[in-house]
Amino acid sequence: MKKINGVKNFTALISALLLAISFSSIAEESAMSSSENKSNTELALELEQLKSQVLKLNRELFILEEDLLFPASTQLAVFVSVDTGKFFAIDSVEVKINDKEVAGFLYTERQRKALEQGGIQKLYLGNLKMGEYQLTAIFTGLDPEGRTVKRAASYDFEKDDEALMIELKVVDNTNSYRSQVVVEEWVL
């Protein structure tokens, strides 16, 4: 058997290849020609600015839409939040105003977890004339034993010419080992 010849400078090639791998690749970017880098950075910056403008425009149109469709004088918003979901795994909710169903929602596992981790869901946004109303919310879910249970709340409120925000909170009661629905009217 003969030893291989003619692989001169092969070790240097391997070194170069290895140093190009992964971790050092970022560091090597700094060695790139500055003009090429600058041009890429400029493009990235331009894209970033356009993204910001799209975001801003989206925000402005959202507010315009809300002003036109749900002016503060008639606006009613209903939110849902969940404490920890220890005694009640939320499955669905149904909301009625003066016995008329206005909103309903079926929760996915991910949405339920998002609520249990502190999220607040805007369930309903609508218009109401000034006057007195009764809101009824019925939650369906599972108790720790996996049985289907319902929790409900009713709330009388008066709509004036200011926007009204009502939060339906599913709160765990550690004394009774069950959950209850607490209705909170936001004080603006």
Add this chain to the structure above:
Amino acid sequence: MLAYGQSDLSEVETSKLVKTDLQDKYYRQALFYYFQNNPAKALAQVEQSKAKLTDLDSRSALFEAGLQLSAGLLQPAKQTLINFDSLLEKERVAAEQANLTDDNDEYIEKHQKRAVKANELRLIALLSLTNQYLAQGDITQAKDTLARITSISALYYPEYLVLNQLAYWPQQNHNLLAKPEDSVDESSPYIQLNNALRLIELAQADTAQYDVAIAALQKIKITPWHDEESNFWKTLFIDDGKITSSEEQHKIAKLQGQAIQDYARLLLAQIYISQQQYDLAFIELKTFPSESPYKESALFLFAFASQQVEQYNIAFNLLNLLYKNYPYSPLGWQSAELMAQQVSEQQSLAQGVSAYQTIESFFLQRQKDLNDFALAFNQSDNLLTFSMADEVVAGEGNSTQYLPQSVWLQQALLDVDLASLYQGLTDIDEQTARLELLTDKTAWLAEIIVLNQTRKVKIVVSKKLRDEQGTFTLLLNERDRLAALLNKQLADEEITAFANDDERDWLVRIENSHNALNAIGDQRNTEEYKERLARVEGALTWQLAQQYPQRAWSHSKQLQQLNKAIADVTAQQKSIDKLSNNQDAIELSIQKHKKSEVQLNSLLSKLAQLRANISAKIRQKVNAYIADQKVILADHVLTTRQGMAKVLERMAQVDKRMEMTLAPTSNQPTTEAY
């Protein structure tokens, strides 16, 4: 205001009015989307909250910065973080004032807790921002962001050190913050790997550094690495807002730990080979995991080391495997040449020629592939639809990623700049899609504005008609008259004032009777009539007196109800007045709408222009890559043909020697067989 509800709907309680913490409520609305792995929607929610609340508190601002980072909005995120100190200071002052003027302990406690946590969060954010700049190759911004860090805790020091190493590579940051006293000695594997890499570089000048590098790498390759647990903020900033399950996190951490060890082994083998300690490199790579991300490089090094330690069968199999499994890789191409060379030297010259011919056709095929790819690539109209993979994985609200089918493009995309440009193209398409949705929305909003205008015109006409008829004024006058009358009657306590119709008839009849009796006078004896009339009058007066309080209350109540009805109508009237006089609001909406339309068109055009620029840049880069590959392949074809020529030459020499041997006058033996 609070109310508690149970299944029987009976339990209702109220509590004192405390102003709702809207910052918290809006923040949690954004969280609802974030925890559904939809950072784009969460960011939109935060932006809307910001518009409604004017300012965001420190927690929401930091959350916004994190979401901006995940959306690739580095500059706004950096600006938020730079202004963060002043925001904290503002909150501290507000909390102190609240402490002086208010007994709201909950409010003060909340602010104190936030302030304590804020610096840590800012630090995480700055580290993450640096990381993003480094990923984009923007070293200047990365250094600038690192310079914003003024203090560092032991927990984050390793990460800070790694980012400094990367930003200042191959130099060192001379303004590095001092290591906190309670920090563990550089335990991060990345720090140790970077240190080893630096030692390898230094060893080019001072070979003694190799021993130190070897010792460090030996330690890294046997140390099990565990990923530290991430809290919410670390997940938000550092993990690009991707929510993964604990199982996935564990799997990723395990893979990362293995990859670190594999890389250390690869570096070790590389050092051994550079020191011509091929036996050690062979041993090091003999048990290299087949599923490692570095397997291609490891296979090549192992094949080379095998050749050097005369393990030719292993070397042949590995080289064969490499060039067949990685036909588009430079390492695969090198392997092909080495394999042909080994065959011609270890086996026979004829087999060598055959191997070279195979390799030559392999390279020619690669050249053809490359030309085909170049032609197709340059003819493609849309770079993102060119050679697109069947499945592109993208979560809801997450940015998509271009995954080409073409191996050439996959290889080219290993270049960070090119990958970043492709990502830019994907982002532009996403933004354009968003703008198209917004265009639909503006069309819809235009219809709503027209409807509102029509409705308003109707209201104004109706109001004008009512004003002309003076209906409301007449009603008010009548109410005032009745109220005055009632007040007078109540003041006079006139018991007949609230008599009903029958009673009024009776009163009239009594009055008539009195008149009749007065007219008769003394002409007849009317005493009996007068007595009877007095009795009837007395009975009626008694009845009216009995009913008076109840009837007076009833009338007062009716007046109150009338007042309330009039108040409601007045409020409604005011609301209508407000609406009919509120021309400015609709005008403002129209202006905003028009402005939005102009902005939309402008943005769409700018995005199209940027897309064209980026596409041109991508084409330029990919063509440069193609040109490089062509040069490399041409070089391989050339060296392959030279190798083959050498073998053929040797065959010719052998033939010549054989001819001479076979000739009757020649007795020279041959030393080489086919």
